[in-house]
Amino acid sequence: MEPILETKKLCHIYSPGTPFEHGALRDVDLAIYEGEFLGVMGRTGSGKSTLIQHLNGLLKPTSGQVLLRGEDIWASKESTRQARFQVGLVFQYPEYQLFEETVYKDIAFGPRNMGLDDGEIDRRVRQAAAFVELPESVLEQSPFDLSGGQKRRVAIAGVIAMEPSVLILDEPTAGLDPVGTEHILGNIRDYHRSKNATVIIVSHSMEEMARTAERLVVVHDGRIPLQGPPREIFAHGEELEEMGLGVPQMARVFHRLRAMGADIDPSVYTVEQARDAILTALGKAVE
Amino acid sequence: MKDITLGQFFPGDTVVHRLDPRTKIVFTALYIVALFLAKSYVSYGVVLGVLALCVALSRIKVKVLLRGMRAVIFIVAITALLNLFYTAGAPGEAPLFSWWIFTVYPAGVRAAAFMILRILLLISCTFLLTYTTSPILITDGLERLLSPLKKIKVPVHELAMMMSIALRFIPTLVEETDKIMSAQRARGADFDTGNLARRAKALVPLLVPLFISAFRRADELAIAMECRCYHGGEGRTRLRQLKFAAIDYAAFSWGIALCVIVWALARCGL
Numbered sequence: 001m002e003p004i005l006e007t008k009k010l011c012h013i014y015s016p017g018t019p020f021e022h023g024a025l026r027d028v029d030l031a032i033y034e035g036e037f038l039g040v041m042g043r044t045g046s047g048k049s050t051l052i053q054h055l056n057g058l059l060k061p062t063s064g065q066v067l068l069r070g071e072d073i074w075a076s077k078e079s080t081r082q083a084r085f086q087v088g089l090v091f092q093y094p095e096y097q098l099f100e101e102t103v104y105k106d107i108a109f110g111p112r113n114m115g116l117d118d119g120e121i122d123r124r125v126r127q128a129a130a131f132v133e134l135p136e137s138v139l140e141q142s143p144f145d146l147s148g149g150q151k152r153r154v155a156i157a158g159v160i161a162m163e164p165s166v167l168i169l170d171e172p173t174a175g176l177d178p179v180g181t182e183h184i185l186g187n188i189r190d191y192h193r194s195k196n197a198t199v200i201i202v203s204h205s206m207e208e209m210a211r212t213a214e215r216l217v218v219v220h221d222g223r224i225p226l227q228g229p230p231r232e233i234f235a236h237g238e239e240l241e242e243m244g245l246g247v248p249q250m251a252r253v254f255h256r257l258r259a260m261g262a263d264i265d266p267s268v269y270t271v272e273q274a275r276d277a278i279l280t281a282l283g284k285a286v287e
Numbered sequence: 288m289k290d291i292t293l294g295q296f297f298p299g300d301t302v303v304h305r306l307d308p309r310t311k312i313v314f315t316a317l318y319i320v321a322l323f324l325a326k327s328y329v330s331y332g333v334v335l336g337v338l339a340l341c342v343a344l345s346r347i348k349v350k351v352l353l354r355g356m357r358a359v360i361f362i363v364a365i366t367a368l369l370n371l372f373y374t375a376g377a378p379g380e381a382p383l384f385s386w387w388i389f390t391v392y393p394a395g396v397r398a399a400a401f402m403i404l405r406i407l408l409l410i411s412c413t414f415l416l417t418y419t420t421s422p423i424l425i426t427d428g429l430e431r432l433l434s435p436l437k438k439i440k441v442p443v444h445e446l447a448m449m450m451s452i453a454l455r456f457i458p459t460l461v462e463e464t465d466k467i468m469s470a471q472r473a474r475g476a477d478f479d480t481g482n483l484a485r486r487a488k489a490l491v492p493l494l495v496p497l498f499i500s501a502f503r504r505a506d507e508l509a510i511a512m513e514c515r516c517y518h519g520g521e522g523r524t525r526l527r528q529l530k531f532a533a534i535d536y537a538a539f540s541w542g543i544a545l546c547v548i549v550w551a552l553a554r555c556g557l
């Protein structure tokens with residue numbers, strides 16, 4: 001299968017030629033496939049944000065390439081512009097970028113920059129607001145009168161309204177309570193499913209990743225030492241710990257159980273899988 | 288955006304870095320005085336040599352120093368051109384070159400060269416100060432140097448505090464500007480093309496969030512300061528005590544010596 005987005009030998013150096021020179025990405029090769037739900041994890045400062053800002057052409061690689069559907073996004077001005085619209089990026093704490101008088105206008109900012117007509121803009125704004133469960137009545141309010149969680153949703157809607165085929169979110173749930181977190185993740189899953197969009201989420205939370213992502217990419221020190229389905233990734237418990245990442249609680253419990261000699265599936269990482277694994281184990285024991 | 292080196296601090300551990308900030312400020316002032324007293328090749332040679340020595344001691348790369356100059360190239364060029372064309376030669380001196388309204392005398396070439404050298408040295412020495420001294424130390428030093436003015440009711444402490452806060456927040460605001468710009472670019476905002484009116488309009492999505500966050504930060508900072516019982520400079524002791532060492536007295540005397548030498552050279556017609 002052709003990847004929708006691909007990086008080839010991607011390197012990024014911040015402030016080259018000064019004493020503050022810092023290589024944030026080194027020779028990163030990554031392929032992202034149409035329709036997948038990808039999780040990017042890594043400890044703070046590992047280069048996650050730097051990596052995703054390359055995917056829609058906000059940062060220019062120091063060397064290497066970023067390909068969108070096989071075409072270099074830096075090939076021409078037009079292809080960079082296209083990359084910005086096709087790959088939607090929601091920044092960390094996106095609520096700080098709101099600026100319009102009303103929520104409606106703020107969500108419409110992206111679609112308007114795309115040069116769409118008013119009817120289409122209206123359709124997209126309403127649909128995006130529905131995706132993030134913002135009631136119609138909020139649309140005419142000022143974004144600055146909303147609660148933090150609502151502001152976050154307005155900001156996410158602002159990117160969703162551009163209907164990108166790849167949606168990237170940098171720590172979309174940072175600083176939200178469990179209910180708010182669940183809501184936003186649910187909204188993103190809805191978008192993924194109904195638009196068949198590719199979604200990339202950056203997160204610190206293993207539990208969150210375990211539950212939502214189909215494939216995980218681990219960024220460490222500007223490289224990608226591990227990638228694969230959560231099952232495989234969480235089997236590398238010790239390596240993850242060394243990189244300053246944990247494994248989900250359930251995975252840890254099951255590793256310990258196995259270490260203690262219990263005959264159970266070691267690749268368990270969610271509560272549901274744990275329940276099934278324990279039931280099978282008990283079922284066997286009963287027999 | 289990140290690449291503004293103007294007035295940036297490069298941490299290090301050289302003699303120049305370790306000097307008391309008051310010494311460096313006073314030495315820089317004395318150096319500038321010497322610079323304006325210099326009139327001839329010899330005296331310019333002396334001040335240039337002193338700067339070269341300081342740069343070498345501080346281990347600041349010449350390349351870094353030169354990069355900081357880029358911002359002023361335009362001003363230097365204009366000043367040099369004006370000097371070149373508007374300096375009249377000594378009576379009887381033949382012009383080097385004359386075309387339309389432009390006439391260039393040897394004296395003009397000399398004046399232009401000195402002017403370029405003077406501006407570049409002036410900027411280099413102030414850059415050297417900010418490159419080797421953290422902004423906080425500079426304000427501390429300034430506050431101490433200006434503290435006699437408290438007698439005539441100049442709010443020295445408050446000014447210094449404002450300056451340190453402003454300095455502290457420049458990098459934060461630059462970073463914030465970068466971040467908001469990227470975020471709006473991701474939504475298709477275009478800051479770089481179009482005519483002046485369009486560009487000004489394109490700044491709204493940048494400036495509104497920037498101001499909001501600046502005000503929020505100011506608010507939070509004020510509360511945080513009050514929570515720690517900040518109530519102005521009265522009776523405050525300092526975290527960093529500034530102390531003169533032998534090297535500081537040496538630097539002072541060298542600074543004064545430099546001025547005297549250059550002045551004496553000028554008196555001797557050199």
Ligand SMILES: Nc1ncnc2c1ncn2[C@@H]1O[C@H](COP(=O)(O)OP(=O)(O)OP(=O)(O)O)[C@@H](O)[C@H]1O
Binds near residue numbers: 014
């Ligand atoms: N604008 C910049 N200038 C210089 N260095 C930078 C810049 N942005 C990031 N860095 C450095 O690059 C490295 C990677 O940063 P990045 O923001 O990609 O990390 P991250 O994985 O997103 O971390 P976090 O989880 O804290 O968001 C860090 O060491 C950081 O200090």
Ligand SMILES: [Mg+2]
Binds near residue numbers: 049050170
């Ligand atoms: Mg980040």
